[in-house]
Amino acid sequence: MSKVVGMDNPGLDVYLWDQKVGRLWLDDKRRFVFQYDTEWIHQKGSIPLSLHLPLREETYPDDAARPFFPNLLPEAEVKRAIAQRLRISESNDFALLNGIGGECAGAVSVMPEGMAPAMKPGYRELHGEELHRMIIELPRRPLLAGIEGMRLSLAGAQNKLPVSMEDCRIFIATGNAPSSHIMKPPIRDLEDTVGNEAFCMMLAHKMGLSVPPVTIRRGLDRIFIIARYDRSKDTDGRIVRLHQEDFCQALGFLPEQKYESEGGPSLKQCFTLLHEKSIRPAADRMALLRWTIFNVLIGNADAHAKNLAMLFTDRGPRLAPFYDLICTQVYPDLMDKQAMRIGGENRPFWMMRKHWERFSESIGIKPNLVLKTLKEMSAAVPAAAQTLSSEFNQIDGTSTVIEKILAVIEKRAESA
Numbered sequence: 536m537s538k539v540v541g542m543d544n545p546g547l548d549v550y551l552w553d554q555k556v557g558r559l560w561l562d563d564k565r566r567f568v569f570q571y572d573t574e575w576i577h578q579k580g581s582i583p584l585s586l587h588l589p590l591r592e593e594t595y596p597d598d599a600a601r602p603f604f605p606n607l608l609p610e611a612e613v614k615r616a617i618a619q620r621l622r623i624s625e626s627n628d629f630a631l632l633n634g635i636g637g638e639c640a641g642a643v644s645v646m647p648e649g650m651a652p653a654m655k656p657g658y659r660e661l662h663g664e665e666l667h668r669m670i671i672e673l674p675r676r677p678l679l680a681g682i683e684g685m686r687l688s689l690a691g692a693q694n695k696l697p698v699s700m701e702d703c704r705i706f707i708a709t710g711n712a713p714s715s716h717i718m719k720p721p722i723r724d725l726e727d728t729v730g731n732e733a734f735c736m737m738l739a740h741k742m743g744l745s746v747p748p749v750t751i752r753r754g755l756d757r758i759f760i761i762a763r764y765d766r767s768k769d770t771d772g773r774i775v776r777l778h779q780e781d782f783c784q785a786l787g788f789l790p791e792q793k794y795e796s797e798g799g800p801s802l803k804q805c806f807t808l809l810h811e812k813s814i815r816p817a818a819d820r821m822a823l824l825r826w827t828i829f830n831v832l833i834g835n836a837d838a839h840a841k842n843l844a845m846l847f848t849d850r851g852p853r854l855a856p857f858y859d860l861i862c863t864q865v866y867p868d869l870m871d872k873q874a875m876r877i878g879g880e881n882r883p884f885w886m887m888r889k890h891w892e893r894f895s896e897s898i899g900i901k902p903n904l905v906l907k908t909l910k911e912m913s914a915a916v917p918a919a920a921q922t923l924s925s926e927f928n929q930i931d932g933t934s935t936v937i938e939k940i941l942a943v944i945e946k947r948a949e950s951a
Contacts, residue, residue, distance in 0.1 A: 545560070545648055546558050546559055546560030546561075546648050547559045547560070547629070547632060547633055547636070547645050547646065547647065547648060548645075548646045548647070548648055548649070548650070548651075549569070549584065549643070549644075549645055549646075550643070550644040550645075550646060550651070551582070551584065551642045551643060551778060552642050552776060553651070553711075554575065554578075555572055555575070555651070556571060556572060556575040556581075556584060557569055557570055557571040557572050557575065557584065558570055558572070558648070559600070559604060559629075559632075559645070561629055562597075565629075566596070566597035566601075567596075567597045567600040567601040567604065567629070568594050568595065568596060568597065568600060569584075569588065569594065569595045569599075569600035569603075569604075570593075570594040570595065571584075571590055571591065571592070573592065575590075576590045576591070576592065582778065582847055584603065584643070584780075585603045585780050585784050585785060586780070586785045586808075586812050586845065586852065587599065587602065587603060587784065587785055587786065587787040588600070588603060599787065601789065602783065602784060602787045602788055602789050603780070603784045604628065604632060604645070605628040605789060605790055606780075606781060606783050606784045606789070606790050606841070607632065607636065607639045607640065607643060607645070608628060608631055608632065608635075608790070610790055612674075613693070613694055614631070616674065617631065617634075617635060618631065621634045621635075632645045633645070633647055637711065638697065638708070638711070638713070638714070640765060640779060640780075640781075641765050641776065641777065641778045641779040641780060641847075642765075642776035642777060642778040642779075643778070644711070656708070656709070656710040656711050656712035657708075657709045657710055657712055658699055658706035658707070658708055658709065658712055659706060659707050659709055660704055660705070660706050661698070661705045661706065661707055663754055663755055664755070666705060666754075666755070666756070667754075667755040667756055669696065669707075670696075670718075670720050670756045670758065673694040673695075673696060673720060674694060674723075693719060693722060694719070694720060694722075695717050695718060695719045696717070696718045697714035697716070697717055697718075697763075698714055698715075698716050698717070698718055699712075699713075699714050699715045699716065699774065700715055700716045700760070705718075705752075712774075713766060713774045713775065713776050714763065714766070714774075715762065715763055715766050715774050716760050716761065716762055716763060717760070717761050717763060718752075718758050718759070718760050719732070719758065719759040719760075719761070720756060720758055720759075721757070725866050726865070726866070726935070726936050727934055727935075727936040728759070728861065729751055729757055729758065729759040730751070730927075730931060730934045730936055730937060731861050731862055731865065731936050731937075731940065732749075732759050732859075732860065732861045733749050733750070733751050733759055733927075733931070734862075734923065734924075734927055734937055734940060735833055735835070735860040735861050735862055735940070736749045736761070736858075736860050737749065737923055737927070738833065738916070738919060738920055738923050739829060739857060739860050741919045741922075741923055742825070742829060742912070742915065742916060742919055743825070744822070744825060744826060744829060744857055745822065745854075745856040745857060746856050746857050746858065746860070747761050747762040747763065747764045747856050747858065748761070748762045749761045749762070751930075751931055761858065764777075764779075764844075764846065764855055764856040764858070765777045765778070765779045765846065765855070777846060777847065777848075778846075778847040779844050779845060779846045779847060779855055780844060780845055780847075781840065781841045781842075781843065781844045781845075782800055782805055782808065782840040782841070782843040782844065782845070783799065783800065783840045783841050785808055785812070785845050786800050786804055786805075786808060786840065788800055788840065790841065793839045793840050793841045793874075794839050794874050795839075795840075795874060795875045795876060795881075796874075796881075799839065799840055800840035800875075801875060801876065802827060802875045802876070802877065802894065802897070802898060803897045803898055805823060805840065805843060805875075806820055806823060806897075806898040806899065806900075807898075808845075809823060809854060810899065812845070812852055813845075813851075813852060813853050813854060814848070814850050814851035814852065814853050815853055819853055819854035820898070820900065821900075822854055823843075823854065824898075824900060824905065824908060825908065825912065826838070826843075826857055827875075827877070828908060828909055828912045828913075828951075829860075829912065829916065830860070830873070831873065831877070831883055831886070831947060831951065832912060832913065832916045832944055832947045832948055832951065833860070833862050833916070833940065833943065833944055833947070834862045834863060834864030834865070834871070834883070834940070834943040834944070834947060835860060835861055835862060835863055835864075836863045836864065836869065836870055836871050836872055836873055836874060836883075837859070837861065837863050837869075837874055838860075838873065838874050838875065839874040839875065840875075842857075842858065842859045843855075843857075844858075862939075862940045862943055862944075864943045865936055865939040865940060865943060871883065877890055877891065877894045878890030878891060878892065878893030878894035878897070879893060883947060883950070884950050886950075886951070888906070891905055891906060891909060892905075892906075909951055910951075913948040913951040914948070916944055916948060917941075917944050917945050917948045920940070920941055920944050921941065924937050924938075924941055
């Protein structure tokens, strides 16, 4: 049995907003150990860091603590590039959190022990040429890694940059100032991912799904911009953080388990999480049902558990607005199987009534309601997509990828 090395082992202080909530350290076998601060546990209105880590005095060992923290970090090539830039092993999640954990998703900050997130907050405007250089540099310097005073971390495998926006002006947050938007440049070797994601997000909005506002910024670069659902403004107009966690964190899965095929969360587990933890389970479960059907209809095979999140409100946790909606089927090199099975089937054109009925039984929603929603959305999404394409062409110009998305939707709707 390994010894837990506590206060003798250099650790990381974990904050929600400007409140220290606990401490993360490694035991003598380099396994994660997390413990809440007693003061935070007993503070009025305190909330857990994660639904998987309820407030308690005892330490959380590696099997409980590890899933939450690496899920704060970027993935794949972005993580690799940051690790190389900081001269840290890509597999050393603890050191990466120490290096870039200052501004994470939600209200979390992970700081070197004894260093509070109290650097003077501020915002510096980015003008055309400087913004252009930052965008060009992102593949080599993701999230501005290695720049003094920048400790940014956002999960995901795509390059992105957290910024603040005010009246179409773009600012980079400095110190511990919160950002308000996320910028995504095009993904190399994939056709017009900027237009693809913007179109799919706008289509989701037309279909009544809860999504943050999005736009496309044109200038020296064409960039997808999305408002952060984990940010709000107070009565004085200041940006404030809202706590959130993705479904891998809430269910206790590592980031490399985000796909069901890799042992990650199933739709049944996602629906159960909402049933057990959401303050509005019925509404959130219906929203998740519509999200599931929408992803099948638009050809989004990358709808995995890290693309779902819980938002911690004053009343309690609820399903967060949806994000990362994109038609992956227009890219022939990407897999077309759904990330989460529906009634045991993940091949979209093999899905039959019996699969949707099995799915409905597994999630505890009446089959008639599931089939009715599927039928209604199969009729409504193609019509809404056609209308949106005309509007989109006026905003962004004609795009061959939009025509391909429309064809995918028509074909998917016919077979649903």
